[in-house]
Amino acid sequence: MPVYGHTTIGRLNGDPPLYRSNDHELNPTNIFGAAHVPGPLGHVWPGSGYQSPFQNFQEPLQVAGNSYSPVGAILTSTPRQDNVGDLIFAINFSQPRAYITSDNPKPTFRYNNLTLYIPAPIVDKHGRLSQDGFEPAGGINWAGGDTSNIITTLTADYGKIFVGRADMNDPFAPGWWVIRVIPSGNGIVFTPERNWGEWYYIRINQLRAPDIAGRYMFKIFLGDSYPVKGQGPHLIWSAMPVENWPVLLVKGEVDPAIIYGTVKYGEGAGLDLYGKPVKLPGRVRAVGVACDPLTGRPTGRAVEARGYFNASAEGHYEVEGVAPGIYDIYASAAGLPERKVAENIQVCRGQSLNLDIQLEPGPQVRGEVHSKSCWGPIPWRGELPITIVIYESDNYVEENVVCQSPINLTHAPYISYVSGNTVFGTVGLEAPNAPKIVAFPWEGPISYYPYTAMAPFNDPFGVYNGVGPAQVWWVNPTGSLDPITGLGSDSSTFRFQFGAQRYYGAPKHFSGMVPQVFGTWIDGLQPGTYLVRAYVNGYVQTDISGSRFKDYYFTVEPHNLNVEFFIDLYISGTLNLTVHFHDGPAGMHTKPVGGPDPGRFLVVEALDYRGSLAAFNFTYVTAQSTSAVITLNGLGMAGVIPPPDPRFGVKYSLYRYRGLRDYGIPPGTYLIHIYMRGYIQASAPEFSLGGLDQPIAASISNCEASLISTHMVRGGGINVTVYSVDWQDPSAQLHWRWKNAPAYILAYDMATRTFIDVIYFWTPSGGWSIPKVDSDYSTLPHHDWRIKYGSKASRLVTNGSTVLERLGPDLPNIPSPYPMQAMVSTVFMQSSMHIGFLYSSLSYRSLNYKSSVAIYPGQYAVTCWTYGYVQEGVVRLGDLGRCGVAVGLGMVADSSIKLINGVEFNVSVIFRSEGLPIGLPSNMSMRIRVYDERDVLVAAASTSIDVGMVDESSSFGFFADDKKIFGAGCTKSPIPAGTLKVEYKGLAGLFGYVDPIAGTEAVRRMTMFSADSGVWGGSVTRISGAYNGGWQVIVEMAPWYNQDSFYPPPAGLLQGEVHQTRFKPILPYNHLGPFELKEVVRLTNVKLADRISATVILDMRGLITGRTFFHNMLGDQRGLSWATLTFEGPTRQVTYSLDGFYEAYLPQGAYKVTVSEPGMKTQNLSITIPDGGVTRVNIYLKPSGLPIAEYQDAKTLLALTSAILTIELLLYNRRRPKRIRMDGTIESAGS
Template structure:
């Protein structure tokens, strides 16, 4: 071990670079950089020693637990990774569509999608831009932030700049090899120091391709302005293989074939300590199986530390003694020796009573006549039921991120061997493309549990792992459970006999115990035309009963396969005309039967994985057929016996509604629909005001036949003139229902508001409603610099974040007299125009409450869905947002029926003044007198007229957009005293000014 003192600051690290577990080998083309992070370099720089990183990263580091911003520079190419991988297809097409997935470590605290801006889009629909947190079994980055930008079309640089007379940006098209940006505002840095990296994947033709782990951008987070670092090698130190003592933990094969850390696995070194002032400091460094065990702990504040290390198959072990580091110190050669963990193995026996019996097959809903092998999951848990190790899911298809259970039972055998050793602490911080395990099983007392569909483990298996124990074996008997066979009879009316169902769909049945918990369920597809159908409830079988990959993985996290214990169960059965996956998932997650009825689903575990549009399809309150009577059944002993029950399912009621497009006249005159293909949504509320479900249709497509009426039915069809298409069928219980209709540019006739419809089980009601064509506002924008008309040009320096576009994004919002957002539009302004006209006619697929503007330039929304609607009569104000421009006053507008009753139109104009552009650099001087860029310094501009602006420095650079005026400045950073600079700097409209600062 050797200690070095140097006049440079260093920060914490998170892992060693380069990856083992890579996505399919494709030469990286698309690139991503992050700021701050310019001098932290890419993850693979100088792998595995990281010499350049250790010398330079202090120029880019940020402090722990501080607030700032992240700027990602994205350069996408027209390279077709799918064609390169498969060796077929055009490798560099003139046009290609990609989806970008950026993974941000969960230690960074983000404030939602309203803190995300990107030059790729100003549409905040989740189908365009989304920010979610991945599940704990995500194969790439479990528990991380996933920022997704979908459907980015790249065109060759030589392609025409306009398509169909429109700018590329307005059609979500971008020139390839031109940098675009993602800016994340109001970020809080991790509390744990380290070198963090950001994973980046592109999706082409539904296939996921990493840009290459060695190309992932990184950012170092430090606990002190002048930190220290500790580096060394993690080595084998176990007693069972003395000949390997001191060997690095990596994937290198030893002479006897032993591999200490197989490829794909990883480990972590972490430090916990106190500074002289009593402040607690933590740092982490992850390593993979290809870095020869090397690690570096960056960002340590001066203090005294305990060091702990672990790796896959090697449980956490704290080093004896403490390590003390001083300001700016480099402590190298600090090697760590780990002992191997415990191996838990054993045999599972399939029992029918006291006799061994083959495991057999199960049959799933996707291929109902194809036998499937049973899955098995073995868990080692603490005596408090915390899972320590578990049979893993295997990533069998990295391109499509497809999982399969790690163990399948041999159908003709009566036994199954299992072993667990490395399957502990699934983590995405290993420096590689995919997540994997990073720990082992320590000494202790544990339960061993086996989960198999249709089986019950009747006795607890307890094991005792002592310090001297390296391997233990156990035997577990699993008993075939009894099951319930449910037969349903479809009826149009309760007092009639069974009749064939008119629609196909999914039959869902669940068994509830006395506490209301779901202990068994089944799903099966039932084609139309059947009068009865039977299926079995054998317990829980998440992998073979659910259909979608996301559903299977989510259920794997929160549910366990099992059979039915002897007892009496309440049965719920429903028949739906869409997938029942999410109904089953919601039932498994929620303990309360009442909570399962809430619509739309708000269960956090599901809203984090599935979009709102998908969750809308999961509704147990509006099945096509209803169970009216309570049903109970008793499952026998652990002997595979069958209990048969049957029940009627009665067809729900419904309605046919005819929508008329009319003008503002009284009596109303029918008019053709004016917004072809725009969606129509009908929300259905019960008498308590609870949303029950929604129906969907579309305004008629363009053509010579443009009927003024559209019919939508709960039986699942939409008719416009001679055209009929089918959607989703639902059913309703007997009662009165309130209907609210939403579509772009139209208002529900006040004469039909509220619109109530009476429904009876098995019957269809008919109703009609007029939709009045709303008003149109024609808005003309005039662009000025210093009061004179001046063309918009996003290629100029003031619009640097938009320089990669061929047009400037525009957002217009309309507010009523009470300040409620009543209409909005997003579009793009072509370059070189002095005036631009757009129309406001309501909401059309608009997502967001009133916008937020960061630094007077970057406008964002919260992504909330607005109801498609039209503009009513009334008084309004208009707010216009164009990056780099100032609207000096809100524009008032009056909307009335006017002289043209069929289509009232109001024309207004608004001028916008270009703001001044201020840029510069902020540096600081370290303890050795060296000047470094300062990141995440908060710069505030104060004007004499009360206008303020603020921003954060990124790698020392900043930029601001300010209205005309004289400005002083304030600088704030957690590592320094606040500074105030009385500059009196004049910023003129359209000016470009440079101003630098030094913080001491």
């Protein structure tokens, strides 16, 4: 990669001339000298060489007011023409010596995971882009968990790479893409032994650029930690400082313009603020039609550019990458509604337009909520969180939410803020935990309230999603109103306020695009009518009868300064439910639940006549219990968890998990469903099969408590023993071949072929665990089982899924070791994992309300998946095999499984260039795959995950020149540079393996089981599943690092994961790697338990590399990013330039090369790639003289007249293809 100046978001401020510090190594205002702030440092390519638009300290100058021509930028896409390329992220460590102290002269920095947020397009309910971002192209489905285009030096194990979309309540980046990587090897470390010189890389291939121009940032979090302050004298090291996040400019034309200025308070603000810069987060949009950069005539292409600013920027904004065109300018800030501030503004290429803006504060919204019963006002029924939500419609769904009161979005149980934790006693929060005063603005350097310190300061009460003056968001029957603000709770009333009159109004549009750690508000309420709901557990917003919902609304008129209203909440009914546990159908006697574990969770749901969830709760039932009592009073405040669980005393809202807010139960009749491991809800007294899964009906009235009891009967159980045997008939037992390999025993309902459970076993010291085979024995469990695991260890018995007990309602919060610098949050993990039964009712029941944590009477099949072994009749996951068992109520049936040792491969790999042996040119990962004749993957291993890591001293696994390699990742090298020969010994199937094309299996491997398996071969005896065909061996490698350094990266960094199969590469966007398999390696069939060897010869491909240039409007040379290079010859390959640099590995031969970039003349070349050689070709593209077109047919659009301008502005807000509809709204141009 080329070495340029490196710019991050730094620390934004309102101080000219640079308006920032700590963004660039040479910025003279840097607090820490000529470097970025100390700590982990993020990079993105392209993006190298980009500089802030006001820098004046490094050539080439590209500043606003001089010759604005940003380096390291990519072009936008258009709705009909994608701009596609690759991104490479890197992490190193800035200024490590700043951390040296006398107590720690050689500090080492360690991080066990990485979370990368990438901006994503969000389309609102009207089909308009509320924000733009990147998205994978070519059918890659990140929303479905497809990680195939993500390659990293952190790990080659795709079971440790996750991708998905953050929900719209994510505290850091709502609606963004989230990539999470759990490193292999030693984790992410920066060590004094290497002079803290480690670098780590993540390559993301084939991304589509945003349609909207602007500066995009990428949020990087290490070790599940986020910083709680900027980097300062008391250094942060447990998280990546926000100042060190990387940025990338997306521009609308080859030579763009910039609009910048200051957002200030207008006449509607208080006298002390009028004309001063706003000290709030916000956004400026330029919406218009592009003009021909040369002639200035409109082209008809709709264009937009946006700039976001945080509170510390003090109103200074920059809209970069603006295509030459005619624009209307819109601006907003938190609580200051968006308005058109300028129209018909024309900007030319390279122009810098200074435009100061005035905004008016929106309306302050105040309200009172009253606690009432059927007989009048009544004290609040307890200390409870309250949420106030403002909607833009009487359709009370999330996509209509405009604004809501603050809740803690970073830590479970995601309810109103507390000081301490949300641990409840009998009547409210358990001391010393208490409701927390919170306010907005967050990090605003201005004093809005009389009870705070004098400015300048950071509001000590401010939170990123606060909405008004400092107050608590809890009701309390013993509370009193704040003596200064009059806000908060007294015994029966709750007073709240959104906004502060003439300072800022009620905010709206929660966005993660603001350059700071958290998402925050960027807009305010426009004139219109809004509806309000108050959500409190056990209360309903109805008339006095409780049967009719009551809307509360307010109307914002132009120039309104304040609106007020009142809301009545009525106490709903309560259902006290007693559940009796029975062992079997005979008699009414209750029996203890029993073990082997200390207890289990009982989950209760109440469904209304439409099948909607109206009430939910769960409790913990001890093994000694014969019955349980649980209360239903609606949604929220769910759960009873006993000590010593770290979640002891915590009660949960379902809002972050299922989008269900705290509420009471309206009057009516409900069906009560109950779920607990090993038990089935039943009607008394006969407990017949027809009486199973019969919910009990309960009628509930407002203000009244009902008592009801129901029953659960013990379901069936299955006790499994697994044998290692040979293939003969009759078979003989053999010791397990592999030591400590996990054995995943799966149970299926034979009638429906439905997966029921993976069998865990219980030990007091280890909890629920997957059993592992032991090579000293031939059975599982073996006769020394309880000697090894303890006398109370369970056998391999299932009476239903243990998922409720293993995972619990949600992960417990993790204590932050350094809370003054960074906090630890499980949000990063849960964005992709969703561990816990609160996330989905499918954790414990099916769609037809049948329990999925109990075993019903019937016929069941059991299968076992473990490395190197096969089971008769079981070839694919879901096959039932021949091990069936009949199960009845209250009984445990025995079953046995016989596993046969499968085929074993020994693979040798040697490397050649031009027919001669060579050593590897760099450290590389290796992936070995074996396919059968049906192109089914039957065996695989990578240098980050294989059976060799189970026993480090074993003779199985990867060997590089006879040195064992396992668990490679980060600084733990895969196959070292210089290696002449690699051997894999004992490749006998799949061990914990997740293929790049099957990244969606990563969550299953992490939370349930891995489909470890052996390889079917031939058999002399008749065995169902035996395979008589041959196999093909394929090896792929990807460069990670040079031999003796982490930077610069090696040639072809992380290229080569093209996933070659017997027929073709199915991931071509991952680019060819340095080596090719010229000679097909096919193996003939062998019998079960036999071994076969193969030699694979990898030949070095040729490398073509060089630079891609163009000259800007002033004749300055610039590197091209995301220029497309297409190679047509013996193969067809596509690559993209990064910061003016490109490279591609190609097989030997003659190629026609096409180099294209919008706005440039396409160039065609003819080249010859030698076998294993390096070809260097620099490419210069000349401007086409044509503007970038929205459509492929640019000439047609150029003939359009200026009358199209108006039409295009109207059409710009149409729904664009391929966009995923998400929550969030925006006021569009001209609306």
